[in-house]
Amino acid sequence: MSRLAVLDVVGLTTDLLGEDTPRLARFASRMQTASFRPAFPAVTTTAQSTYLTGTPPGRHGIVGNGWYDREAAEVKFWKQSNHLVRGEKLWERLRRDRTGFRCAKLFWWHNMYSSADYSITPRPMYPADGRKVFDIYAHPPGVRDEIKRDLGEFPFPGFWGPRAGIASSEWIAASAKWIEERHGPDLSLVYLPHLDYGLQRFGPGAAEIPAELAAIDEVAGDLVAFFERRGVEVVVVSEYGISAVRRPVHLNRLFRRRGWLQIKNELGREMLDCGACRAFAVADHQVAHVYLNDDGLRNEVRAALEETEGVESVREGVFGTGAGAQRAGDLVAVAAPGAWFTYYYWEDDDMAPDFARTVDIHRKPGYDPVELFIDPALRFPFLKAGWFLLGKKLGFRGLLEVVPLDPRLVKGSHGRDEAPPGEQPLVIGTDAGEVRSAPEVFAYLRRRCLA
Numbered sequence: 001m002s003r004l005a006v007l008d009v010v011g012l013t014t015d016l017l018g019e020d021t022p023r024l025a026r027f028a029s030r031m032q033t034a035s036f037r038p039a040f041p042a043v044t045t046t047a048q049s050t051y052l053t054g055t056p057p058g059r060h061g062i063v064g065n066g067w068y069d070r071e072a073a074e075v076k077f078w079k080q081s082n083h084l085v086r087g088e089k090l091w092e093r094l095r096r097d098r099t100g101f102r103c104a105k106l107f108w109w110h111n112m113y114s115s116a117d118y119s120i121t122p123r124p125m126y127p128a129d130g131r132k133v134f135d136i137y138a139h140p141p142g143v144r145d146e147i148k149r150d151l152g153e154f155p156f157p158g159f160w161g162p163r164a165g166i167a168s169s170e171w172i173a174a175s176a177k178w179i180e181e182r183h184g185p186d187l188s189l190v191y192l193p194h195l196d197y198g199l200q201r202f203g204p205g206a207a208e209i210p211a212e213l214a215a216i217d218e219v220a221g222d223l224v225a226f227f228e229r230r231g232v233e234v235v236v237v238s239e240y241g242i243s244a245v246r247r248p249v250h251l252n253r254l255f256r257r258r259g260w261l262q263i264k265n266e267l268g269r270e271m272l273d274c275g276a277c278r279a280f281a282v283a284d285h286q287v288a289h290v291y292l293n294d295d296g297l298r299n300e301v302r303a304a305l306e307e308t309e310g311v312e313s314v315r316e317g318v319f320g321t322g323a324g325a326q327r328a329g330d331l332v333a334v335a336a337p338g339a340w341f342t343y344y345y346w347e348d349d350d351m352a353p354d355f356a357r358t359v360d361i362h363r364k365p366g367y368d369p370v371e372l373f374i375d376p377a378l379r380f381p382f383l384k385a386g387w388f389l390l391g392k393k394l395g396f397r398g399l400l401e402v403v404p405l406d407p408r409l410v411k412g413s414h415g416r417d418e419a420p421p422g423e424q425p426l427v428i429g430t431d432a433g434e435v436r437s438a439p440e441v442f443a444y445l446r447r448r449c450l451a
Contacts (some may be wrong), residue, residue, distance in 0.1 A: 005232050044065060243423055251333065281341065356405060430451075
């Protein structure tokens with residue numbers, strides 16, 4: 001029976017395999033490659049949960065990177081608990097197949113409190129004095145201190161925000177080697193996010209992309225060689241392709257003009273009061289979950305969405321009747337090609353909430369790719385950041401407001417399940433040609449572990 005390493009190279013597609021990715025291209029040339037229609041929505045947590053359960057989002061319940069919790073009346077994004085993912089996980093199924101089977105889950109999402117034998121995931125600490133201290137969460141607990149002693153601190157700014165780049169993928173790859181050398185798990189799940197950043201910032205086909213491809217090719221190619229030298233079979237997967245966009249669509253501003261939003265003034269800033277809204281949208285790349293606290297508006301809201309430029313379709317009932325339906329919007333809007341959805345609800349930037357100009361993935365009621373940019377209007381932004389961090393160390397409170405409020409900066413997005421073959425997710429590995437859909441990745445990986 002095989003030991004297996006699954007490298008999730010985010011954003012990799014057949015269109016991107018070539019001269020800028022020589023090591024991955026060589027790996028693909030001696031394996032089989034399959035591309036397939038992505039999970040819906042085509043976003044990180046939904047795709048990963050589909051691969052690791054073999055079930056659609058309606059069953060495993062991960063209908064996006066975030067959703068509206070109707071009972072708490074709060075939008076919750078990027079939650080980490082694995083208990084949110086319903087159903088038997090790949091490694092749990094394999095334990096029934098193979099006595100003593102062990103799995104390492106390295107930076108794949110929903111990684112806290114999972115039943116994986118080894119796990120590492122980003123997890124800041126939030127002391128009561130208002131600080132945010134970058135850190136990781138690991139299981140078993142001793143792994144956290146041991147790996148940081150050997151590899152140094154995880155480069156958290158390189159994982160998300162204006163400084164996101166190759167450093168985080170390099171550290172994650174090093175952590176995969178560290179776990180393999182010390183524990184030799186039967187299945188290693190390794191998340192390599194680097195391409196996500198450049199493709200969203202610059203868009204596919206931009207002059208900057210060859211360098212971004214070369215950087216992740218070096219990291220992933222080295223990891224392939226490392227595992228193969230140790231007799232570990234390697235499979236490369238991706239979650240989605242990233243498409244060029246040029247049109248941000250502000251659904252909540254549309255709803256506000258219709259009188260459907262409830263806005264609160266808090267200390268001179270506008271806050272969205274989701275529980276009191278009649279209708280509002282939770283934006284997640286090219287998909288938006290639209291929640292109706294007043295179901296009598298359903299037809300009117302649907303008509304307004306269908307009339308909006310940049311909205312391709314409005315769906316209902318796509319997540320069945322289980323956990324997915326409980327979490328999903330009453331309506332689901334899908335962006336037209338070239339468009340994506342913002343979470344913005346204010347009309348005057350001076351009234352934007354205090355978190356809008358910061359990197360804050362949990363407070364924003366929707367995904368914000370503009371966090372990848374530094375406001376071009378700022379003079380000496382890194383000096384400002386340095387003074388801010390110094391103030392934090394001295395105990396002063398404040399906001400690091402460096403994120404612009406210009407969504408036109410974003411040049412790439414994802415989320416649609418309709419994509420040309422060259423922009424679809426892929427799987428590269430032995431006999432990978434048999435994979436025809438996102439849920440089939442589960443069965444394929446199981447077969448490879450049992451081969």
